[in-house]
Structure formats: C-alpha cells, structure tokens
Amino acid sequence: MRPSRSVIAAAVAAVAMGTFTPAALAAGQAGNDDQNFVVTVHQGNLAEIAAGTDTRMNAQDTCVKDVGRTLVKDHTKLDTDLRALAQKLDISLPDKPTEAQQAQLKQIQGKAGTPGYDTAWLKAQADAHQATLKTIDDEIARGDSAQVVAAAKDARPVVAMHLDMVRGGTCHVMG
Known part of the structure; x- marks a missing residue:
C-alpha cells in the first residue's frame, strides 16, 4: 500500500x-497544529458543558435551559470521542477550561436569576460557537492528521447546529 x-x-x-x-x-x-486543535476543542467542550450545566440553576428562560441541556449532552459526547482520539495519539489534555473561559462563565453567573443572565449567556455561546466553527474549518482545511481532520468533520454539524440555536444572541430551540 x-x-x-x-x-x-x-x-x-x-x-x-x-x-x-x-x-x-x-x-x-498528530503534528503540533493538530495537537493544538485537539486541546483547544477539548477545553471548548469543557467550557460548553460547564456553561450548559449552569443554565439549570441560573437561567430564567426555558429555551435557554433547553439549549443548555443540548450543549451538555452533545459536548459530552463530542468530548468522549475526542478524549479517545487524544489517548490514541498520545495527546495530553488539560482537565479544565481555559482561564478566560472560566472567567467568562463567572462573569455571566454574576447575573444569575435575571434576564441579563440569559442574554449574556446566549451572546457568549454565539461567540464561542462561531469561534469553534472557525477552528474546525481551519483544521479541516489544513490538518495533517487524517484522524483529527475526521474528528473535526464529525463535530462540525453539531457545532453548527448549536450556533443556529444561539445565533445573534437569540434563543432558538431546534426540533
């Protein structure tokens, strides 16, 4: 062959x-860029799981809570698959989101129980998912590891759906 x-x-x-x-x-x-992609997306998954979990207690709008549940479910699945790939490729993963991701969630939590929480949470999710889509598209276009590129291709429709659910900082529950 x-x-x-x-x-x-x-x-x-x-x-x-x-x-x-x-x-x-x-x-x-995987090369350095592929490894960086895996780490970045893993930390993004951890941040999305934490943010989605946080809506259970702090969101007022039912739609935001529903989107939060979807994020937890989908990003948990994506991260389980990504962890398996990282282990296979011997890529070391951090155990928490970045400092900036943690700080952003804390800032949003400061508005807990108010409509301002829902608005800030939706905007943060729209921004995060837009950035993640760019990261995924970059990996698909330029990644060296076929396995990492395949993982990016698998994740793309899920992240795009999440972006549609929060696009423009407005909540849209998908069927």
Whole structure:
C-alpha cells in the first residue's frame, strides 16, 4: 500500500523541521497544529458543558435551559470521542477550561436569576460557537492528521447546529 500524498507531505515537512522520526510516522502521531486543535476543542467542550450545566440553576428562560441541556449532552459526547482520539495519539489534555473561559462563565453567573443572565449567556455561546466553527474549518482545511481532520468533520454539524440555536444572541430551540 502506497502512502497518501498528505502522509508524504507531512513526512517531508517533518524532515525539513527536524522533527521526523520513523516511529512517529508509523504511530500516526498528530503534528503540533493538530495537537493544538485537539486541546483547544477539548477545553471548548469543557467550557460548553460547564456553561450548559449552569443554565439549570441560573437561567430564567426555558429555551435557554433547553439549549443548555443540548450543549451538555452533545459536548459530552463530542468530548468522549475526542478524549479517545487524544489517548490514541498520545495527546495530553488539560482537565479544565481555559482561564478566560472560566472567567467568562463567572462573569455571566454574576447575573444569575435575571434576564441579563440569559442574554449574556446566549451572546457568549454565539461567540464561542462561531469561534469553534472557525477552528474546525481551519483544521479541516489544513490538518495533517487524517484522524483529527475526521474528528473535526464529525463535530462540525453539531457545532453548527448549536450556533443556529444561539445565533445573534437569540434563543432558538431546534426540533
């Protein structure tokens, strides 16, 4: 079986950068950009799970609570799959969202039990899902690891659906 052009291109690039080892190529390890993608998306999943869980106690609008439940369910599934891939590719994952993600949720929680919470939560989710879609699209277009690109392609419709649910900072429950 002949290696694909992308495998050959990755090997050539790795040789040029001095990071090539035959064992790494055989193991199908992800490059630095692919690893960064996995870590970034994992932390995004953790942030979405925390934000979705938070709506149970702090949102006033039923639609926001419904979207929150959907985020928890979908991002838990996405992250379970991503963790398995990270383990397979020997990518170390952090155990919590970024400091900025944690700070944003705390800021939103400061409006708990008010309509301002729902508005701030929806806007934050719209921004986060828009950024995640860009990250996913970048990985699909430029990723070196076929496995990581496949994970990005699998996640894309879920994240796009979530964006549709919060687009423009307005809540839309999908059927």
